[in-house]
């Protein structure tokens with residue numbers, strides 16, 4: 001075994017152990033809940049655009065993109081564009097390292113504000129970005145996404161728009177079938193399920209109505225009935241626990257779904 005393989009094996013063992021460390025997990029949850037009081041995840045930028053993510057998830061997704069090497073990333077929830085610029089920049093680096101030269105990010109948002117659109121379109125990474133304005137669960141948007149996704153061979157999906165159970169469940173039904181074998185559907189903000197209920201929250205999501213409850217319901221439905229993926233094969237998704245065990249601080253616990 002060469003050094004890199006040996007090192008990776010050692011890391012895998014340590015990652016499993018840290019994932020099973022209940023004291024560390026309790027401390028992590030405590031930290032995440034406390035940091036959320038300060039809107040911690042809103043305070044970062046990627047190449048000049050605000051990105052609403054935890055730095056750990058940014059690193060985790062970078063690893064994922066390198067491993068999967070998608071030629072299309074479908075992303076719901078653009079906001080100020082930071083995550084799209086991030087994804088596009090990693091695709092650019094992958095292309096510079098010999099990967100797909102034409103890889104793209106397709107972002108969907110119900111409300112792409114004019115100032116955000118301008119900043120995104122004038123960004124150097126915009127050459128790898130396409131945007132659709134519309135609700136991610138409308139049939140019109142879905143049809144446009146499906147049409148645009150034709151011909152791509154390795155598709156990865158990120159869901160980060162409206163975080164209610166019904167909305168995410170609908171997104172999973174519409175977009176998970178587009179995920180290619182060996183690639184991922186990443187469902188963000190499943191962390192809402194782990195957080196204490198906030199009685200002052202104006203948001204419609206919370207405990208028992210959030211992306212994680214939608215993930216579980218969707219995975220259950222896949223067990224009960226055969227749903228076909230866009231490539232005609234039966235869709236099978238599994239939660240990749242190794243990623244969250246590695247990151248610990250993540251807004252997507254049980255949200256890294258790999259198509260097997």
Ligand SMILES: C[S@@+](CC[C@H](N)C(=O)[O-])C[C@H]1O[C@@H](n2cnc3c(N)ncnc32)[C@H](O)[C@@H]1O
Pocket residue numbers: 050051052053076077078079080081082083084108109110111134135136137160161162
């Ligand atoms: C959490 S933000 C996205 C953050 C972004 N992914 C990032 O990391 O910087 C959620 C976004 O979802 C959008 N959104 C809300 N409901 C939506 C819907 N029905 N369809 C598509 N986008 C929606 C909002 O307009 C908002 O921009």
